[in-house]
Amino acid sequence: MMKNKYLIIYVLFLSVIQFITAQTNSLTGSPYSLFGLGVQTNSNIGRNSALGEGGIALESDHLINTLNPASFTGISNKSFLLDVGFLGELNKVSTNDKDENRFSSNFSNLAMGFSLNEKSGMGLSMVPFTDVGYALIGIETNIEGSQDEFISNIFGSGGLNDLSLHYGYKIYDNLSLGMKTSFLFGAIDQTENIVFDETFLNVTEENFYNGFRLGLGLQYQIDHQYTIGFTTDFPTSLQGSQDRRVFKSLDFIPTDVEDENDLEIDSFKLPLELGFGAKTTFFNSLVVNLDYKGKLWGFTDQSDDIGDYVDQSIFSLGAQYRAKKVGLKYWQNIEFRAGFNYDSGYLKVNNQTIDNYGITAGIGFPISIRGGSMLNISYATGQRGTVSGILVEENFNMINVNLSLKDIWFRKLKFN
Numbered sequence: 001m002m003k004n005k006y007l008i009i010y011v012l013f014l015s016v017i018q019f020i021t022a023q024t025n026s027l028t029g030s031p032y033s034l035f036g037l038g039v040q041t042n043s044n045i046g047r048n049s050a051l052g053e054g055g056i057a058l059e060s061d062h063l064i065n066t067l068n069p070a071s072f073t074g075i076s077n078k079s080f081l082l083d084v085g086f087l088g089e090l091n092k093v094s095t096n097d098k099d100e101n102r103f104s105s106n107f108s109n110l111a112m113g114f115s116l117n118e119k120s121g122m123g124l125s126m127v128p129f130t131d132v133g134y135a136l137i138g139i140e141t142n143i144e145g146s147q148d149e150f151i152s153n154i155f156g157s158g159g160l161n162d163l164s165l166h167y168g169y170k171i172y173d174n175l176s177l178g179m180k181t182s183f184l185f186g187a188i189d190q191t192e193n194i195v196f197d198e199t200f201l202n203v204t205e206e207n208f209y210n211g212f213r214l215g216l217g218l219q220y221q222i223d224h225q226y227t228i229g230f231t232t233d234f235p236t237s238l239q240g241s242q243d244r245r246v247f248k249s250l251d252f253i254p255t256d257v258e259d260e261n262d263l264e265i266d267s268f269k270l271p272l273e274l275g276f277g278a279k280t281t282f283f284n285s286l287v288v289n290l291d292y293k294g295k296l297w298g299f300t301d302q303s304d305d306i307g308d309y310v311d312q313s314i315f316s317l318g319a320q321y322r323a324k325k326v327g328l329k330y331w332q333n334i335e336f337r338a339g340f341n342y343d344s345g346y347l348k349v350n351n352q353t354i355d356n357y358g359i360t361a362g363i364g365f366p367i368s369i370r371g372g373s374m375l376n377i378s379y380a381t382g383q384r385g386t387v388s389g390i391l392v393e394e395n396f397n398m399i400n401v402n403l404s405l406k407d408i409w410f411r412k413l414k415f416n
Helices: 002-026 046-050 069-074
Strands: 077-093 099-115 120-142 149-172 175-196 198-223 228-231 236-248 254-265 266-272 271-284 286-295 314-322 335-343 347-349 354-365 374-386 394-410
Touching: 046 314, 046 335, 046 354, 046 394, 069 120, 069 149, 069 175, 099 236, 099 254, 120 175, 149 271
Parallel strands: none
Antiparallel strands: 077 099, 077 394, 099 120, 120 149, 149 175, 175 198, 198 228, 198 236, 228 271, 236 254, 236 266, 271 286, 286 314, 314 335, 335 354, 354 374, 374 394
16 A cells, blocks of 8 residues: 555656656746846745745644755654645736736646654655746847848747755754755757848757755754754756757748757856744744845856846745644634745846845645645735836736645554
8 A cells, every 4th residue: 555655656756847847938937037047936835935935944844845954854753745836927027118918837846755753854846946938029130330230039948947855854852954965957948030131040049957956954943932944055066068050041941050969068156055044933823934045146256148146135034824733623724824025136237136026925725624734825926127227127926826735654543
């Protein structure tokens, strides 16, 4: 029986990984995904989406928390957790003279966690790491040395995925340490169509990146009311390669100009990331979490064609209310959540950093009162960039839907 359960979960996980890998190119419509490896993902697991996208100090009791590998020690003994998520995003992009709406949606995450024994737990997660999905239409450019112009349309899609293995170990009853190993991989496609008179030129570039990254985590429960957490993700370089094809049509006669594979391109450096989180509980019903994460992009010594990378700060605040930990009535087990986050941004264009903020809210509906399984729905709205300076402002609205399941394994029934 247990072997069948493991087999079902294993097949499900592999199937979803293939689906995510094939579909991540529709997870965003942000024009800022043009920069670097794309915009940092808005996908979160379970409750974190509604808590300002934070939760470094939260445990993984009945809901998985991948923000800190030490949290996996919170999974109760002989328990198994599974989280499947979907994301829908509506973007309104504004310039000085027009507005444009873009919608994207897709499968957003898959994660599982389980206890190894009373002191340790582990898990496996698959989430998008960055998202790319932009379209620049009707760009007019003067031909050097003449008054003639050509028109180009540029399209980008793809992104990177994060496949992570999490492990947590409880050193003392109130102190847990964790380790995370991540494999980052994916492809970013860019296609440029150039039209001049009766000449058509198509340039397609597919950039592949992959690499490993190591992270550590800690959670310390000061008392029954206060918990703190720390995380670090070490810097790494993602190796890159490119497939490039150039195709032209002159007088409606198609010709291949260039077709090369496995071209060497620059590696992309990810910075050292440091995180701190705190959680406090009031009246055994209200949980408040506060997070800070710093990403030291300045030490990577790299830049984009359009701007420079700068150190990034992310603040998040969240709150969750549940009437009772285990209520006898259904409504007593519903979880209400709200939060706020601010991201200073990591790219500076024309001496202006592209920052963003978001306001979040959500609710968790128990699937069963005592089982711990929940349907989590969250909503986020916010703004990225500004019309002034870089001339593009993005307002986004997102809905995350996560199905979080909990099961108890290896427990024998006893009869009197």
